[in-house]
Amino acid sequence: MAATEKPKPGASLAFPNYQQAEELTEYNLNRNKAAIEAWIKGPPPEEGRSKPFYAVRLQAGRPGRQGVRCDGHRHAHQVRQHAHTAVHRHDVDALQALQPAEPTEKGQHHMSVDQASWDAAVRHLYRDATAYIATGLRGHEDWTLDVLALMARAVPDPRGWARVDDAGEDPERVGNPTWPFVAHPPEYVRPRLKEIDRDSAENLLLALTEGGCTLSNLRYFDESPDELRAMARTVLARYGDAATFHTNVGQTGSAPGTLDFTLESLEYSPMTVFTEDCGLVVVSDTEVGLFWNFNDL
Template sequence: MTQIDATSWNRSLSALFGEGMFAAVGERRHDDWRPDALDVMQLRTADPRGWSKAATAPGGADYATGPDSPFGAVTPEDFRRTFSVPRRSAAHILVTLQDEWFQAEGIPDFDAREAELTSTARTILGRFGEDALFFTNAATARENPHTDMFRREGAYEGFTSHAMDCGVIAVSAKEVGIFWGFTID
C-alpha cells in the first residue's frame, strides 16, 4: 500500500469531496470507535495529523456544528445501523458519493473515469493502513458486504434528516475517518 502525505491527501480530498459533502478525520481515543466517530461527525476533534477536511453544507455554507448540523442528532447507538465492508467496497462507495443519489451511473463520464476515481478513493483510504476496518450505511452491505458497490441498490440506513445520506467510516488503531454525502430533495 502506498504511503500518503498531506499533499496527496489534499489532492484526493479535493477531487472527491465538494459542496454538500463531509470528509474529516479525528483521533481514535476509545476501544469502541463509535464515540470517536461521533466526535468527528460533530467536528469536536481536529485531524491528528493537521491535514485538511472537507465539510460544507448543501448550498456551499460552512458545515455547522450543534443540533442543526446534519449529524446533530446522531448518537453512538446509531452506528449499529452500519455494516462492515472490505476496502474495495469502501473505495467504491466513496466514488459513488459523487452522484446525488450515490449511484455510479449518475456520475458524468463514469466509464472513462472509473479507474481514476477509484484510485483517488484508494489513496484516501490508504491513510488508515492495512489493518483498517470500514463500515457503511449502504443497506446492500447488510446481506453481502462484497456486493459490487458500483451497481448496488439505492437503499440506506439514514443518519440525518436529509432525503438520503450515504457514507463510509474508516477505523484504524489511531484514527477514525468519516466520509459522507447528502441528498437534500
C-alpha cells in the same frame, strides 16, 4: 563557457491561501528531489538549459457546489457542464504513481501517502458533492464514540490534512454543531454501520462523489474509472492496510461484507436531517475517518 540557467516554472500559479502554497511547494521539492540534485551536480541537458518540474496542483476552490440542500443536487449536472475543471494530465499521473504494486498476499496493499496527494484526491473527488469529510484520532475501543465526536465537529484532524464541511455556513449550524447530522446516541449509530470489504469501500468513495450513491456519478469526471479509483486508493491509504470499513448503505452484495452498486434501489440508514445521506467510516488503530454525502430529493 555559457552560463548555466536555473530550473524555472513554465507559468505562474495563484493559490487561495498561504498554507496551500506552502504545502504544494514542499511536495514539489520532495517529489523532484532527485532530479533537482542531479541538475545541481551536473551540466544542463543538451536539449535545453531549463527543466520543468511538476507536482500535483490542488485546485482553488471546488467549482459547481451550489449549497447543501434541495437546489444543490438539481443544479449539479448543469454546473458540471459549464464549470467543470479537470485535473491536468500530469496531476493524474502523479496520483497514479502512488498506486502500489500488485500485493503479494490478499489483503496486503503496502501503499503510503503524503498530505499533498491525499488532499488533492479528496478535493478533486468531492468538489461537486455536498459532503462532510473529516478525520480524528481514535480515542476509544468503541470507535462509534469517535464517529459521534467527528459528527459534532468536536475534534481536529490530527495531521492537519484537508477537511470538507459544506454545511459549515448553514444558519442551522448555530447552536447545533452536529448539523446536519442528528445527535443520535451510540446505541442508534453502532448497529447501523455495517462492515464492508476494501473493494466495496473504494467503490463507495466514488459513489459518494454526487447524490444517489451510484457509480454512474463517474461519468461527470474527465478522468477514467481507473484513474478515479487510484484517487480513492490514495484516500484509503492514509488509514493503513489493517483499517476496517463501515457504512450505513444497505446495498448488500451476494458475498458477505460487499456492496452491489448494480442494484437499482438505494437502501441506507439515515443519520442526518436530509432525505438521503450515505457515508463511509474508516477505522484504524489510531484514526477514524468520516466520508459523508448529503442530498435532498
